[in-house]
Amino acid sequence: xxxxxxxxxxxxxxxxxxxxxxxxxxxxxxxxxxxxxxxxxxxxxxxxxxxxxxxxxxxxxxxxxxxxxxxxxxxxxxxxxxxxxxxxxxxxxxxxxxxxxxxxxxxxxxxxxxxxxxxxxxxxxxxxxxxxxxxxxxxxxxxxxxxxxxxxxxxxxxxxxxxxxxxxxxxxxxxxxxxxxxxxxxxxxxxxxxxxxxxxxxxxxxxxxxxxxxxxxxxxxxxxxxxxxxxxxxxxxxxxxxxxxxxxxxxxxxx
Numbered sequence: 001x002x003x004x005x006x007x008x009x010x011x012x013x014x015x016x017x018x019x020x021x022x023x024x025x026x027x028x029x030x031x032x033x034x035x036x037x038x039x040x041x042x043x044x045x046x047x048x049x050x051x052x053x054x055x056x057x058x059x060x061x062x063x064x065x066x067x068x069x070x071x072x073x074x075x076x077x078x079x080x081x082x083x084x085x086x087x088x089x090x091x092x093x094x095x096x097x098x099x100x101x102x103x104x105x106x107x108x109x110x111x112x113x114x115x116x117x118x119x120x121x122x123x124x125x126x127x128x129x130x131x132x133x134x135x136x137x138x139x140x141x142x143x144x145x146x147x148x149x150x151x152x153x154x155x156x157x158x159x160x161x162x163x164x165x166x167x168x169x170x171x172x173x174x175x176x177x178x179x180x181x182x183x184x185x186x187x188x189x190x191x192x193x194x195x196x197x198x199x200x201x202x203x204x205x206x207x208x209x210x211x212x213x214x215x216x217x218x219x220x221x222x223x224x225x226x227x228x229x230x231x232x233x234x235x236x237x238x239x240x241x242x243x244x245x246x247x248x249x250x251x252x253x254x255x
Contacts, residue, residue, distance in 0.1 A: 022049060031060055035070065042073060047080045068098045072107065079114060088114030088135075109148050112139040116155045119162070126166055133159050164190070168199040175206050180214035183207070184233075205246050208233040212253040227255065 025037045038053035054074040061067045075090035088111050095107040115132035136152050136159075143149070171186030187207035190197065197203070211233040215226035234250050241247070 025053065031057065035061075035066065039073065042077060042080075045080075047077050051077045051081065068094075068101050068103075071098075072101075072103050075107070075110075079110060082117075084114040084118040088118065092135075105143060105146065108139055108143060109146070109152075112136040112152065112155070116159065119159055121162065126163060129159050129162055160194075164194045164197045164199065167193065168197065168203060171203065172206065175210050178213070180210040180217070183210040184214065201241055201244070201246075204233070204237045204240060205244075205250070208237050208250050209253065212250075230254075 025034060028034050034053055035057055038050045038057065041047070041050035041053070050073070054070060054077055057070045058067075058074055061070045071090070071094055075087055075094055078087035078090060091107040091111040091114060094101075095104040095111065098104055101107075112132070112135040115128070115135040119129040119132040120126065133156060136155050139146070140149060140152050140156075146152075167186070167190040171183055171190050174180075174183035174186050184207055187203045187210070190203050191200065191207075208230065211226070211230035215223055215230050218226050231254060234254060237244070237250060238247055
């Protein structure tokens with residue numbers, strides 16, 4: 001029991017000592033000392049301690065030979081804290097501001113990677129996915145000899161897969177809710193934007209059904225044209241998947 005109490009007291013003492021030391025670092029006017037302590041905290045994984053020091057030093061070291069090193073650490077500290085939006089912004093600003101720095105290429109890659117990490121799953125809004133694709137493509141275009149190209153191509157494949165799935169699911173939701181006109185447009189968009197999508201069979205199949213359903217439920221004066229469009233959708237499916245067992249189901253819809 002006494003041993004446990006001693007350990008607790010020792011722990012509190014060390015915590016208070018550490019806290020006091022950190023406050024001294026924050027109050028210090030010695031910039032080199034503050035920088036070395038910030039790096040020490042960073043290397044120890046204490047990013048919450050390193051961040052405010054680097055944040056202060058960015059301004060204090062501006063215009064000096066250390067400015068670039070401090071700024072890179074600052075951006076990297078944000079990255080380590082998983083603040084990918086801000087980290088990506090500062091990595092991009094770094095390589096644009098210091099294009100000749102030895103870490104400029106790494107900053108360019110990390111910009112793209114931060115955008116990739118921030119991109120949402122397919123079920124969420126994909127605006128940031130498009131931003132990630134643009135940033136990754138920019139890195140590929142500007143660093144064709146980089147050893148990160150293969151990794152970037154994998155990121156691109158993953159992101160495009162999310163967009164494909166999102167596009168298909170939107171179209172299918174229109175179909176499922178019997179909004180056949182919107183479903184036809186959405187399925188057509190999916191097939192146009194992602195011609196090699198793994199959802200091609202389903203998209204063409206449900207587009208043909210939606211076309212027949214739309215024609216069937218249309219005003220009489222619109223039916224002839226819409227049945228013609230439905231037969232075109234059926235023919236497109238048959239050309240693409242001549243051996244599909246689904247063809248018989250589609251042909252039953254043809255009046």
